[in-house]
Amino acid sequence: VLVGPIHDDVGWGTTMLGIAYGAGFVINGAASVVGGRLLDRHGCRGPFLLQAVVGGGCLLAATWATDQVVFGALYALGGGIVGATGFYHVTTAAVARLRPDRPDQAIARLTMVGALCSVIYLPMTAWLVEAWGWRATGRLLALTAIAGALLATLLGRAGRGEEAASESPWRAMRGALGRPAIQRMLVVFFLVWLAYTTILGYQVPILTGAGLGLGAAGVIGGLRGFGQLFGRIGLTGVVERFGADRVLRLAYAVSAVGIAFLLVGTVPAGIAYAVVAGASLGATSPLQAMYARTRFDARDLGLLMGLQGVAVGAAGGLGPILGGLTHDLTGSWTPTILLAVAALASSTLLLGNGSKPR
Numbered sequence: 001v002l003v004g005p006i007h008d009d010v011g012w013g014t015t016m017l018g019i020a021y022g023a024g025f026v027i028n029g030a031a032s033v034v035g036g037r038l039l040d041r042h043g044c045r046g047p048f049l050l051q052a053v054v055g056g057g058c059l060l061a062a063t064w065a066t067d068q069v070v071f072g073a074l075y076a077l078g079g080g081i082v083g084a085t086g087f088y089h090v091t092t093a094a095v096a097r098l099r100p101d102r103p104d105q106a107i108a109r110l111t112m113v114g115a116l117c118s119v120i121y122l123p124m125t126a127w128l129v130e131a132w133g134w135r136a137t138g139r140l141l142a143l144t145a146i147a148g149a150l151l152a153t154l155l156g157r158a159g160r161g162e163e164a165a166s167e168s169p170w171r172a173m174r175g176a177l178g179r180p181a182i183q184r185m186l187v188v189f190f191l192v193w194l195a196y197t198t199i200l201g202y203q204v205p206i207l208t209g210a211g212l213g214l215g216a217a218g219v220i221g222g223l224r225g226f227g228q229l230f231g232r233i234g235l236t237g238v239v240e241r242f243g244a245d246r247v248l249r250l251a252y253a254v255s256a257v258g259i260a261f262l263l264v265g266t267v268p269a270g271i272a273y274a275v276v277a278g279a280s281l282g283a284t285s286p287l288q289a290m291y292a293r294t295r296f297d298a299r300d301l302g303l304l305m306g307l308q309g310v311a312v313g314a315a316g317g318l319g320p321i322l323g324g325l326t327h328d329l330t331g332s333w334t335p336t337i338l339l340a341v342a343a344l345a346s347s348t349l350l351l352g353n354g355s356k357p358r
Contacts, residue, residue: 001125001204001218005134012068014205018324020072021201022317027080028087029313033173035085036093036306040165040299043157044094047085048149055081056146063138082145083313086152088114089305092289094159096301104290105236111286115228122225126204126218163299172300176307182295184350189288190311191347192252195340196281197312198319199259206333210265220270227278235286244291249348251287254280256344262337 003017038046058078065071088111095110096103121141128137166172176182199206203224207217231251238247258277261269288308296304323336 001122001129001214001221002134002138003202004205004208004214005129009134010066010068012071013328015321015324015328016068016072018201018320020075021079022320023072023076024079024083025197025313025316025320027076027313028083028316029310031080031084032087032089032309032313033169033303033306035087035090035309036302036304037165037169038085039090039094039159039302041160044155044159045153045157047090048152051082051085052146052149052153055079055085056142056149059145060139060142063135063142078142080313082149084306084309086149087309087312088285088289089309089312090302092286092293093302093305094155096289096293097159097162100162103293104239104286107286107289107293108232108235111282111289112229112232114285115225115232115282117225119222119226119229122204123218123222126214126221130214159302165303166297166300169300169303172297172303173307176296176304182307185292185295186307186311188347188351189308190315191343191350192255192284192288193312193315194319195255195259195343195347196284196319197316198323198336199262199277199340201320202323202327202333202336203262205327206262206337207270209333210262210270212267212270216267217270220267220274223271224274224278224281227275228282230275231279231282231284232286235283239287239290244287244294245351247283248287248291249351251280251283252344252348252351255284256341256348259337259340259344263334 003014003021006012006017007014035047035050038050055078058074059082060078062071062074062078065074091110091114092107095106099106125137125141128140203221204214204217207220208214212220235247255277258273258275258280261273261276263269289305292305292308293301322339326335326339327333
């Protein structure tokens with residue numbers, strides 16, 4: 001939502017903004033294992049305190065930047081740390097430990113709450129940008145991130161595993177990465193989030209580029225977030241019956257179809273994108289957590305779930321850059337959309353039947 005208004009206000013290029021957005025994902029990925037390790041060793045207080053002070057602080061400072069390099073550095077660092085310490089690789093591990101009797105149900109409920117963020121924040125951000133401008137809007141968003149992280153620190157040391165974390169995080173990661181099933185899983189997660197981060201980062205410019213107004217595009221983006229809720233309703237029961245790997249492959253395939261609706265460039269097609277891609281994307285986040293959780297050692301779950309963050313961060317760093325650069329070179333969003341569809345289709349085939357849980 002902010003890319004277009006920032007470009008129009010200060011003239012910073014789409015590619016530069018894409019690089020800043022992508023760099024945030026790179027930092028997110030590189031530091032994801034740190035966020036997970038902090039959870040394993042210190043409970044919720046560890047990662048969320050870092051998120052509030054450093055991550056939220058940098059995002060807040062970025063809203064006063066007048067130089068594009070300064071803005072990009074602060075935005076990337078702040079966004080990267082917020083993601084590394086507060087995204088699903090940390091929060092799903094935490095809630096699974098808080099509810100060891102029903103970990104998958106806890107993950108599903110957590111991601112139901114997460115799905116509400118897009119429903120609320122995308123249309124709200126679009127409205128606030130038009131009313132207040134992007135700088136004031138960015139400050140409000142940064143302050144809400146800080147407040148949420150500080151609230152999570154009240155859980156203290158809750159969220160640690162029943163067993164003490166491994167003394168050597170490097171040995172734990174080497175052991176996991178030495179398994180072919182884990183290697184393939186991470187490649188698939190990389191491709192999937194290459195598609196998702198590209199489309200989610202540019203969905204509003206894609207829609208406005210097709211002729212829709214900013215308000216309408218923001219509403220469709222919010223509807224896409226609302227669609228995520230439907231992808232998570234009853235998910236635990238479906239997984240118990242069919243298995244996370246089968247349902248996850250289906251979610252990838254449906255996502256490819258949903259994103260392809262953006263090629264049409266009309267309001268009805270945008271709504272179809274929001275519903276179909278939204279529901280399948282909504283299912284993907286908890287499904288990947290459920291799928292990965294059973295393949296990692298419990299005592300190092302936060303650290304090893306952080307490996308997902310590394311894959312997501314690498315994809316998020318590359319995807320927006322490729323998407324923005326492709327648009328700037330061709331003057332069209334079509335190649336960006338096709339890139340995302342191809343990545344999801346490939347992931348559907350590569351995941352295969354999965355591996356047996358540990």
